[in-house]
Amino acid sequence: xxxxxxxxxxxxxxxxxxxxxxxxxxxxxxxxxxxxxxTHARLRAVVTAxxxxxxxxxxxxxxxxxxxxxxxxxxxxxxxxxxxxxxLPFTFGGLVVGSVVFSLPFxxxxxxxxxxxxxxxxxxxxxxxRASPWDRFFSIAMPLARPGFVTAAVLAFxxxxxxxxxxLMLGGNIPGxxxxxxxxxxxxxxxxxxxxxxxxxxxxxxxxxxxxxxxGKRGGQWQRMPA
Amino acid sequence: MSRIEARFQxxxxxxxxxxxxxxxxxxxxxxxxxxxxxxxxxxxxxAGLARAPGRLVVNGEVWQDEKTFLPTPRRALxxxxxxxxxxxxxxxxxxxxxxxxxxxxxxxxLNREDVIGxxxxxxxxxxxxxxxxxxxxQRVALGxxxxxxxxxxxxxxxxxxxxxxARAEILPYLERLHRELALPVLYVSHALDEVARLAxxxxxxxxxxxTYQGPLAQGLTRLDLPLAHRDLAATVLDAVVVGxxxxxxxxxxxxxSVELELAGLHGRPGEPLRVRVAARDVxxxxxxxxxxxxxxxxxxxxxxxxxxxxxQVLVKLALGERPLLARITRKxxxxxxxxxGVRVIAQVKSVAVA
Numbered sequence: 001x002x003x004x005x006x007x008x009x010x011x012x013x014x015x016x017x018x019x020x021x022x023x024x025x026x027x028x029x030x031x032x033x034x035x036x037x038x039t040h041a042r043l044r045a046v047v048t049a050x051x052x053x054x055x056x057x058x059x060x061x062x063x064x065x066x067x068x069x070x071x072x073x074x075x076x077x078x079x080x081x082x083x084x085x086x087x088l089p090f091t092f093g094g095l096v097v098g099s100v101v102f103s104l105p106f107x108x109x110x111x112x113x114x115x116x117x118x119x120x121x122x123x124x125x126x127x128x129x130r131a132s133p134w135d136r137f138f139s140i141a142m143p144l145a146r147p148g149f150v151t152a153a154v155l156a157f158x159x160x161x162x163x164x165x166x167x168l169m170l171g172g173n174i175p176g177x178x179x180x181x182x183x184x185x186x187x188x189x190x191x192x193x194x195x196x197x198x199x200x201x202x203x204x205x206x207x208x209x210x211x212x213x214x215x216g217k218r219g220g221q222w223q224r225m226p227a
Numbered sequence: 228m229s230r231i232e233a234r235f236q237x238x239x240x241x242x243x244x245x246x247x248x249x250x251x252x253x254x255x256x257x258x259x260x261x262x263x264x265x266x267x268x269x270x271x272x273x274a275g276l277a278r279a280p281g282r283l284v285v286n287g288e289v290w291q292d293e294k295t296f297l298p299t300p301r302r303a304l305x306x307x308x309x310x311x312x313x314x315x316x317x318x319x320x321x322x323x324x325x326x327x328x329x330x331x332x333x334x335x336x337l338n339r340e341d342v343i344g345x346x347x348x349x350x351x352x353x354x355x356x357x358x359x360x361x362x363x364x365q366r367v368a369l370g371x372x373x374x375x376x377x378x379x380x381x382x383x384x385x386x387x388x389x390x391x392x393a394r395a396e397i398l399p400y401l402e403r404l405h406r407e408l409a410l411p412v413l414y415v416s417h418a419l420d421e422v423a424r425l426a427x428x429x430x431x432x433x434x435x436x437x438t439y440q441g442p443l444a445q446g447l448t449r450l451d452l453p454l455a456h457r458d459l460a461a462t463v464l465d466a467v468v469v470g471x472x473x474x475x476x477x478x479x480x481x482x483x484s485v486e487l488e489l490a491g492l493h494g495r496p497g498e499p500l501r502v503r504v505a506a507r508d509v510x511x512x513x514x515x516x517x518x519x520x521x522x523x524x525x526x527x528x529x530x531x532x533x534x535x536x537x538x539q540v541l542v543k544l545a546l547g548e549r550p551l552l553a554r555i556t557r558k559x560x561x562x563x564x565x566x567x568g569v570r571v572i573a574q575v576k577s578v579a580v581a
Binding site: 121122124125126127128129130131132135139140143144 | 274275276298299300301304305306308310312314315316325326329330371372375
């Protein structure tokens, strides 16, 4: 059955949000994961716990605090107003910020695991072959951690596509601006438009399944027990 | 003459390192000691992979002192680890070129093709590391280190992880390295046969302290050091092939005034050959024996005696300038009334190529 135009907008917006979030996350999570795998600082445990918080908190809690923080009376929001900027809640930018926070552990963990799996030796060898720290990162660590980058990107993307609570708290339901797929499905169900809800939901199930299947083929998140 | 001077003092947990040594600016210096004595730690300190207070000067260039600490990439060194540690995402070519591409063209002291040909890597150049045998991998690792044009090559038990076949495969390459390159090599090992075969100079380390530094031949035969008391204690002689008898399958070598014959045809006349004589293969007589099966009868003078295993005595002889170890029973030593200055005939039962 043909979908209403509004749903097409929601699908496109979701893909846009997931892409922006994934790119931003890779930029943020890579140095963070590198630091976590190489530092001896005491702060490490604190940062690890902070990064993992979104795994256990209800998305509504995250969304609520982001709303407070980014709102006109919040620390960041007030500061943005002072700079003559628009505040982020109920904008696409706000959704991106929320999604980045929400999916941070899904990007940091695979990257940190991949960096840790490389071990110190290849980087030491590269150092004896006259490679500077930056050079070592780009010529050795990045290529060897490639599976970690793929996993991080796929998980961040898929997780963003599936988010709901943070969006609802932080983004509301503005068509073309913040009305993403999960919100569109919620609307359809509320309006008892089960057929439309089915199409979008089944599409999301299929999408998620294919993503996880491809990820599993690459070695997967869960290792099989050695025979 | 160029040389390397090092001094490190540090405490790593319960382990205290207090090592000071000099090594010549060419040839192979073996760093020999039991496991846990600090060999690898010392190598890592020299490479700048670990840090401890100290001073390190390589061929006049200060790598570390109170004010200076050159980071590893700025030290012109090569490091061959126990495991080849090739970059798994790069082909043999990519591994070899990794260091080479990072050496400024003006500092390239070697020819890339020479090194590749020399280590027999031409046919492997497009393979990935996982397609190589252990010995091949270590050869690539050696080539990779050499192509970074080091002024000091550090090797941390490069053969310890290899089986006997792979070891036999790679030894000739190391010997060639020894012969053809002026490059100073610091070679960590706890295998005496490897050291006897490859090294010119010896550093003995025990519990973080250097207990001997000097020429190999002296280090192996010093009776106050543990090497001479090992089961396989031996004397090493750098000799030159002076003749061969194809009919008798015999090679004659000379080391200064000392001439020796050994079974089998080795090298070619004029070529250098390092030979070793096990202490237990040397017996002593007071007069030149007649009609004996032993070919090598060498006039020598007793220089020193030391207690060895129960009932055995280790005798250090002087063959002119050169030392020679003999392990005999205490009873024989008493019967012959051996003491410093006594002139004897050393009967060498067998000489082996080192």
